[in-house]
Amino acid sequence: MPNKTPLSSSELATLWMTYQEKTMVQRILEYFIEKADDERAREILSTSHQKVVQVVEKLKVLFTSEGAVIPVGFTEQDVNKDVPKLFDNMFDIMFLRTLVQIGTGLHTLHLSMSYRKDLVLLYKELTGLYQSIYGECVEYLQDHRVLSPSPAVTMPKAVEFAESTNYMSGFNLFSDKRALNTVEVSYIYFAIETNVFGMQMMTGFAQVANEPDVKKYFIAGKELSKKIVTDYTKILLQSDIQPPATWGAKATTSKVAPFSDKLMMYCTSLFSNFGLGSNAIGTTFSLRSDLPLTMIGTAKDILTFGQDGGKIMAKNGWLEQPPQMEDRNQLTK
The missing domain is CATH 1.20.1260.10 (Ferritin, core subunit, four-helix bundle)
Structure with a gap:
């Protein structure tokens, strides 16, 4: 990119935070892929892992091109795949669902702290990626009846307004x-x-x-x-x-x-x-x-x-x- 604008402090910070989170997710997924008993779960985990690895490599290129040191994050020394299962089936997909919930929020926040077009595009892509993974996780967990939706409610038939401060009572x-x-x-x-x-x-x-x-x-x-x-x-x-x-x-x-x-x-x-x-x-x-x-x-x-x-x-x-x-x-x- 000719005449590229240098990274601002907030952009460097968000890239650093993203690298920490993505390398952690990468290591967690490596273990869960190894221990997955269900083929559909393994497919979700494997596809997600491939995408995350691609993001990590893209972040490394960004750091290097900007003349910044690549963070340590989490490496192969932080995971041991050759150990017994620590969690029962379904935990892997529930874990991934929670990770992408957190990541989606971070991506949205980081997008709002970015100014360069390439970084805005990066966080838009990451948001879309995590939304897609989230949808797969929810569908899988609901199919296995381990994800309880929030309670049913009677649909409102009219619009109502609070008539007094009693609406806020409770203390x-x-x-x-x-x-x-x-x-x-x-x-x-x-x-x-x-x-x-x-x-x-x-x-x-x-x-x-x-x-x-x-x-x-x-x-x-x-x-x-x-x-x-x-x-x-x-x-x-x-x-x-x-x-x-x-x-x-x-x-x-x-x-x-x-x-x-x-x-x-x-x-x-x-x-x-x-x-x-x-x-x-x-x-x-x-x-x-x-x-x-x-x-x-x-x-x-x-x-x-x-x-x-x-x-x-x-x-x-x-x-x-x-x-x-x-x-x-x-x-x-």
Whole structure:
């Protein structure tokens, strides 16, 4: 590209973040492909892996052409395919579904932080790729009846407006709470669904973690997910709404790690940040006053958990630093 505009700081940052996420997904898929028992699942995983590898190679070319060092990310040393299955069938596709949920959000955000046409096009392509994978995962899981859709609802016959601030009541213990609206249910249901999955992921990671502090951290993550599921389930049941449930995607009894502690910690950090972001959106759009209070408490717990994970990664030398801005104070000394 003649007279190419240099990368801005935000563009370099988003490329760096994308490389970290894509190399992690690449390694996770390598293991799940090796362990897949179902042919259709293996096909979804293999096709996704091929596409992700192509993205990683494209990112390497971008870094090199811009004169930037290629990040380390996650390498073959971060995965061991020759170990027993850590999770039952269906977990692989549920894992991939969650990864592309997170990735789609990141791609959309990164597109809005890009200025060069080639990078805007890159994130548009990545968004389309992940949307396609997401559709395949949902279809597969629904065909196997392990993905529960959100509750049915009677279709509205007329438009209604809140006639008073009573619509937002919920904090007063002496007043009746109104039934949840569909927007509120959607975010609560999503939080439960993702944390049920997260609880199983943390259980498996805790079983195979090598470092004692990492194992302890994953156990804390499992308990946090359990607490969120319990708190949010109570809210649904108060409105006679059935919480989500699944029969699949459980951790096995294996105690041999398929992934490095570094990869599992980064994956947990990514999931925590995703949970924090979706929780913040749910807080914003929940109009019943007791709900934001519950969600703010959840956000505080997730934030603390994420910070603790960052400290563990830094202590063990696993926290790869993003590209730094120039230290002008140091340079002028």
